[in-house]
Amino acid sequence: MANKEFTTGGLGRRQFLKLAGYGTFGVLAGGIWPFIDPTTASQLTAADQKPRSLPDLDLSLIARPAQVPIFPGEPTQVWQYQAIVHRGSQDRVVQLPRSYLGPIIKAHRGEKVRIRFRNDTVEKSIVHWHGLHVPAIMDGHPRHVVSQGESYFYEFEVKNRAGTYWYHPHPHGRTGPQVYRGLAGLFIVSDDEERSARLPSDEYDVPLVIQDRTFDRGNQLIYTAGHRMEQMTGFLGDWIMVNGMPDFVLPVSTNAYRLRILNGSNSRIYRLAWQDDRPLTIIGTDGGLLEKPLQRRYAFLSPGERLEIWADFNDDPIGFETALVSLPFDGGTAGRGMMMGRGMMQSQRLPNGVGFTIFKVKVTKRENRDWVLPPKLSEIGPSQQDAADNFSSPKDFFLTMNHMQWSINGRTFEMEDVADNEIVRLGSREIWQFHNTGGGMMHMMNMPHPIHLHGKQFRVIERRGVTHQGYVDEGLKDTVLIMPGERIKILVDFDDYPGMFLYHCHNLEHEDMGMMRNYYVKA
Ligand code: C2O
Ligand code: CU
Ligand code: CU
Numbered sequence: 001m002a003n004k005e006f007t008t009g010g011l012g013r014r015q016f017l018k019l020a021g022y023g024t025f026g027v028l029a030g031g032i033w034p035f036i037d038p039t040t041a042s043q044l045t046a047a048d049q050k051p052r053s054l055p056d057l058d059l060s061l062i063a064r065p066a067q068v069p070i071f072p073g074e075p076t077q078v079w080q081y082q083a084i085v086h087r088g089s090q091d092r093v094v095q096l097p098r099s100y101l102g103p104i105i106k107a108h109r110g111e112k113v114r115i116r117f118r119n120d121t122v123e124k125s126i127v128h129w130h131g132l133h134v135p136a137i138m139d140g141h142p143r144h145v146v147s148q149g150e151s152y153f154y155e156f157e158v159k160n161r162a163g164t165y166w167y168h169p170h171p172h173g174r175t176g177p178q179v180y181r182g183l184a185g186l187f188i189v190s191d192d193e194e195r196s197a198r199l200p201s202d203e204y205d206v207p208l209v210i211q212d213r214t215f216d217r218g219n220q221l222i223y224t225a226g227h228r229m230e231q232m233t234g235f236l237g238d239w240i241m242v243n244g245m246p247d248f249v250l251p252v253s254t255n256a257y258r259l260r261i262l263n264g265s266n267s268r269i270y271r272l273a274w275q276d277d278r279p280l281t282i283i284g285t286d287g288g289l290l291e292k293p294l295q296r297r298y299a300f301l302s303p304g305e306r307l308e309i310w311a312d313f314n315d316d317p318i319g320f321e322t323a324l325v326s327l328p329f330d331g332g333t334a335g336r337g338m339m340m341g342r343g344m345m346q347s348q349r350l351p352n353g354v355g356f357t358i359f360k361v362k363v364t365k366r367e368n369r370d371w372v373l374p375p376k377l378s379e380i381g382p383s384q385q386d387a388a389d390n391f392s393s394p395k396d397f398f399l400t401m402n403h404m405q406w407s408i409n410g411r412t413f414e415m416e417d418v419a420d421n422e423i424v425r426l427g428s429r430e431i432w433q434f435h436n437t438g439g440g441m442m443h444m445m446n447m448p449h450p451i452h453l454h455g456k457q458f459r460v461i462e463r464r465g466v467t468h469q470g471y472v473d474e475g476l477k478d479t480v481l482i483m484p485g486e487r488i489k490i491l492v493d494f495d496d497y498p499g500m501f502l503y504h505c506h507n508l509e510h511e512d513m514g515m516m517r518n519y520y521v522k523a
Contacts, residue, residue, distance in 0.1 A: 053112065054087065054112075055087060055088075055111075055112045055113055055114040055155070056087075056088055056107070056108075056111035056112050056113065057085075057087065057088035057092055057105075057107055057111060057112075057113045057114070058085070058086040058087035058088060058113075058114040058115075058116075059083050059084060059085045059086060059087075059088070059092075059093060059105070059114070059115055059116070060083065060084045060086065060115075060116045060117075060118060061081055061082070061083050061102070061115050061116070061117050061118070061127065062081065062082050062083075062084075062117075062118045062119075062120055063079060063080070063081055063117070063118070063119050063120060063121050063125055063127075063169070063183055064079065064080065064082065064120035064121060065077065065078070065079055065080075065120075065121065066078055066079070066080040066082070066100070066182075068080075068098060068099065068100045068182075068244065069098060070098075070100075070215075070219060070244070070245070070246065071215070071219045071246070073218075073219055074218050074219040074220070075219070076100070076215070076219050076220060076221060077220060077221070078100040078181055078182035078221070079100075079121050079178065079181040079182045079183050080100050080101075080102060080182050080183070081101075081102025081103065081167075081183055081184075081185050082102070082103070083095075083102070083103045083105070087114075091106075092105065092106045092107070093105055093106070094106070096207075096243050096244065098244070098245065099243050099244030099245065100182035100244045101182065101184060101185055101186075101209055101243060101244045101264075102167070102182075102183065102184060102185025103185055104185060104186040104187075104188055104207060105167070105185065105186070105187045105188070106187075106188050106189075106190070107158045107187070107188075107189055107190075108158070108189070108190050108191065109158055109159070109160065109161065109162065109189055109190070109191035109192075110157065110158065110159075110191075111157070111158050112155070112156070112157050112158075113154070113155070113156060113157070113158055114153075114154065114155045115127075115153075115154040115155075116151055116153055116154075117146075117151055117152045117153070117154060118149075118150075118151045119146050119147065119148055119149070119150055119151070119152075120148065120149070121148060121178075122148050123148075123171065123174055123178065124145040124146065124147050124171050124174070125145060125146065125169045125170075125171050125174075125178060125183070126140045126141070126142065126144050126145045126146060126152060126169065126170050126171060127140050127152070127154070127167050127168070127169060127170070128140030128167065128168060128169070128170035128454070129154075129156075129165065129167050129187060130165060130166045130167060130168060130187075130304060130452075130478070131160065131163070131165035131166065131187075131286055131287065131306075131457070131478045132156070132158070132159075132160055132165050132187065132189075133159045133160055133455060133456065133457070133497070134154075134156040134159075134455065134497070135156060135497050135499065136455070136497060136498070136499025136500050136501055136521075137499065138154050138155065138156045139454055139455055139501060139502075140169075140170045141170070141500060141501075141502065142170055142171055142172035142415065142502075143415050143416065145171045145172075158189055160189050160287070160288070160457070161189070161191060161193070161194075161287060161288035161289070161378070161457075161476070162189050162190050162191040162193065162194035162288050162289065163188075163189055163284060163286070163287055163288030163289070163306070164186060164188055164207070164260040164262060164284070164286075164288075164306045164308060165186070165187040165188070165189060165306075166184060166185065166186050166187055166209075166262055166264065166306075167184070167185055167186075167187050168183060168184040168185075168264075169183045170502075172413060172415065172512075172516075173512050173513075174512065175508050175511055175512055176223075176234075176235060176266050176508035176509050176511070176512045177223050177512075179264070179266060179508055180213070180221065180223050180235065180266055180508075181221065181223075182244075184209070184211075184264050186207050186209065186260070186262060188207070188260070189288075193289075193378055193379070194288070194289060194378070197289065197374050197376075197377050197378065198371070198372070198374065199258050199283070199371070199374075200255070200256055200257055200258040200369070200371045201258075204255060204256065204257050204258060204369065204371065205257075205258045205260070206250065206257055206258065206259050206260065207243070207260045207262075208242055208243060208250075208259055208260065208261045208262070208359070209242065209243050209244070209261075209262045209264045210240065210241070210242055210261065210262065210263055210264065210265060210270060210301070210358055211237075211240075211241045211244075211264045211265045211266075212235075212236060212237030212238070212239060212240055212241065212265050212266075212268045212350070213237040213239050213241050214237040214238050214239065215239065223235060228404065228513075230509070231509040231510075231512070231513050232401075232404070232406070232445065232447075232509075233267065233352075233447070233509070234266055234267025234268075234352075234507040234508065234509040234510060235266040235267055235508070235509055236267060236268055236350060236351065236352055237265075237268070237350070238349045238350045240326075240356060240357075240358055240359075242358065242359045248358075248359040248360070249359065249360045249361075249362060250359055250360070250361045250362070251362050251364045252311075252313050252361055252362070252363055252364065253313070253363070253364065253365045253366065253367040254313055254314050254315075254316065254318075254363060254365070254366050254367060254368065255312075255313060255314065255367060255368065255369050255371060256310060256311065256312040256313070256314065256369075256371040256372075256373065257310070257311045257312075257313070258283070258308060258309075258310060259308065259309040259310075259311050260284075260306065260308050261301065261306060261307045261308070261309060262305075262306050263301040263302060263303050263304065263305050263306075264303075265303050266303065266507070266508040266509060267303060267352070267507040267508060267509055267510070268303070268352055269300060269301070269302045269303070269329075269331065269352055269353075269448060269450075269481065270300070270301045270302075270326040270358065271298050271299070271300055271301075271326050271327040271328075271329045271470055272298060272299050272300075272301055272307070272309075272324060272325075272326060272327075272358070273297060273298035273299075273324075273325055273326075273327050274322055274323075274324060274325070275322050275323040275324070275325050275357070276322040278322075279295040279296060279297060280295070280296045280297070280298065280299055280309055281293050281294070281295055281309060281310040281311070281312070281373070282294040282295075282296060282299060282307060282308070282309060282310075282472055282474075283308045283309065283310050283373075283377055284306070284307070284308030284377075284475065285305075285306065285307060285308070285472055285474065285475040285476065285477055286305060286306050286457065286475075286476060286477045286478045286479055287457035287475060287476025287477060287478060288378065288475070288476060289308070289377040289378040289475075290377055290378065290380070290474055290475045291376065291377060291378055291379065291380050291475075292375060292376055292377055293310060293373060293375075293377065294472070294474060296470065296472070297470075298327055298469075298470045299470050299471075299472050300329075300468070300470045300471055300472070300481050302448065302450035302479065302481035302506065303450050303479075303506045303507055303508065304450055304452050304478075304479040304506035305450065305477075305479045305480075305481070305506075307472060310373050311361075312373070313361075313363050314368070316363045317363065318363055318364065318365065318366060319362075319363065320362070320363040321360060321361065321362050321363075322360070322361050323357045323358070323359065323360045323361060324357075324358045324359055324361070325355065325356065325357050325358060326355060326356055326357075326358055327355050328353055328354055328355040329353045329468060329470075330353055330467075330468075331351060331352030331353025331448065352448075380475060380476065383459035383461055383491050384429075384491075385431060385459075385461050385491050387429055388429045388430055388431045388491060389425075389428045389429055389430055390430050390431055391431065394430075394431035394432060394433040394489055395421050395430060395431070395432045395433065396409075396421075396433050396435065397409055397432060397433065397434045397435070397451075398410070398434075398435045398437055399434060399435065399436045399437065399449045399451070399482065399505070399515075400437055401445045405513060405514060406447075406449075406505065406510045406513060406514070406515035407514065407515060408503075408504075408505075408515060408516075408517050409421075409517075411517060412513070412514030412515070412516075413504075413514040413515075413516040413517060413518075414517075414518070416518075417518065418500070418517070418518045418519060418520045419517070422517060422518060422519040422520060423519070423520045423522055424494045424519060424520070424521050424522065425494070425521075425522055426494060426495075426496070426498050426521050426522060426523045427494065427495060428494050429491065429492070429493050429494070429495075430491075430492055430494065431461070431489050431490070431491055431492075432489070432490050432492060433487060433488070433489045433490075434449075434451050434480075434482055434487060434488055434490075435487040436448070436449055436482040436483065436484050436485065436486050436487065437485075446484035446485075447484065447507075447510075448481060448482065448483050448484065448507075449481075449482050449505045449507060449510065449515070450479050450480065450481045450482070450505060450506040450507060451479065451480055451482060451503065451504070451505060451506070452478060452479040452480075452503065452504055452505070452506040453478055453490075453492065453501070453502075453503045453519075454501040454502045454503065455497060455501040456478065456492050456493070456494070456501075457476035457477065457478050458476070458477055458478070458490040458491060458492040458493075459476065459477070459490065459491045460473035460477055460480055460488055460489070460490055461489045461490065461491050462488060462489040463486060463487075463488045463489075464486065464487045464488070465485045465486045465487055466486060467483045467484065467485050467486055468483050473488075477490075479506050494521050497521065498521045498522065498523040499520070499521060500518050500519075500520050500521075501518070501519055501520075501521065502516055502517070502518060502519070503516070503517060503519055504516030504517065
């Protein structure tokens with residue numbers, strides 16, 4: 001049934017064949033398949049019909065209004081990604097029970113994936129694959145938004161290392177509200193290197209998406225970042241949700257677990273720690289497994305970032321309880337200034353930086369699978385910064401407030417434009433330095449900014465002016481938290497995929513107000 005649609009449906013087989021050279025920039029003349037001439041199928045030549053380069057995974061992903069039971073009483077109206085698998089096994093797409101989150105999409109490195117996105121919401125939208133290394137036209141740039149009833153056709157090879165990536169909307173100015181309504185999901189990549197590390201799998205491999213939300217008395221979502229002053233801070237909800245559920249409890253057995261944690265919040269930063277003071281054993285970051293496990297008392301997780309944690313309950317008795325908590329920290333001054341200034345809102349019940357429980361863990365049964373934490377998890381190699389093309393003159397990016405507007409080097413988002421220092425040569429390796437210098441004269445405006453690059457995993461090679469502890473700068477990253485007064489250097493290889501990509505603050509309200517820019521990789 002599904003395969004029938006694949007071969008004869010309105011998808012335009014010829015368009016797909018044109019795409020068979022994955023990664024070739026610009027071959028997708030009209031990336032929007034409803035505009036494909038429906039007679040295309042009859043024009044196929046015999047050669048075109050040979051079944052070559054079929055995708056390993058082919059699915060439809062639809063964004064549409066839905067309702068989910070979150071609290072007793074009225075269900076909550078949300079927007080949700082829903083998937084239909086046309087090719088590949090059904091378990092490549094996993095729906096979290098009772099969750100507004102989109103399905104977890106699973107792919108193996110090297111596989112070819114086709115995703116037919118259809119927008120059934122009333123707003124323009126487009127899907128971005130956060131952390132995935134894909135051609136520019138597949139990256140979900142806001143200029144590729146499609147309207148209600150329209151579709152966008154994605155086709156790419158999964159080139160990333162095994163790791164926890166994710167997808168979410170990226171229309172300019174509306175990313176915050178659309179993610180908030182529920183549009184987000186995990187994209188989990190596996191590979192052979194990961195397999196040989198023999199990490200906990202199946203029920204011992206647990207995805208955990210942390211978000212914050214505010215509800216009215218009728219169980220409906222309230223988004224309180226509509227005004228400029230609230231956008232300055234970013235949205236902060238008063239319920240901490242895990243996988244779309246409030247008061248989340250994770251039942252475990254006496255075993256080790258791999259916890260894959262995504263901060264899918266609009267602007268809240270978490271300072272993760274175990275309530276019972278056991279150290280956090282960190283095994284992975286944004287771009288997959290670290291070379292070896294790290295132990296930390298606590299770790300920051302800012303919006304967009306992922307952390308993978310090894311959690312071992314072998315020595316805990318049945319009935320034992322602990323929790324993953326967020327420890328207090330100084331979350332910047334914009335929030336405080338704002339609250340005094342406007343005396344408002346639900347969100348101040350839980351400002352950025354207060355402490356709270358994220359979810360509880362309960363040991364419920366004895367059972368021994370004997371997972372062993374490998375001393376070596378993966379091979380990443382040293383970051384060769386001296387081989388950077390601009391080793392002695394890193395590019396500078398200043399994160400500042402400009403006319404009541406967060407900006408990068410004094411500029412806000414322009415759909416088609418790049419500044420001179422935002423053009424890089426294909427094949428080059430560059431050092432970019434981000435300075436969180438804050439609000440300048442407006443000292444009350446000092447905020448953390450999680451900076452994210454599309455299309456690339458990078459290395460964090462230096463952090464200066466450090467004002468906090470608890471960063472995990474190791475491994476490969478696509479999003480990095482920069483606290484007020486800090487500056488960081490990252491090393492990026494622009495080794496393939498020419499074209500226009502984004503970099504921006506992943507505080508979604510900052511992003512929506514224009515704290516986002518293009519960079520252009522010139523062939
Ligand atoms: Cu997850 Cu452009 O972002
Ligand atoms: Cu991204
Ligand atoms: Cu920001």
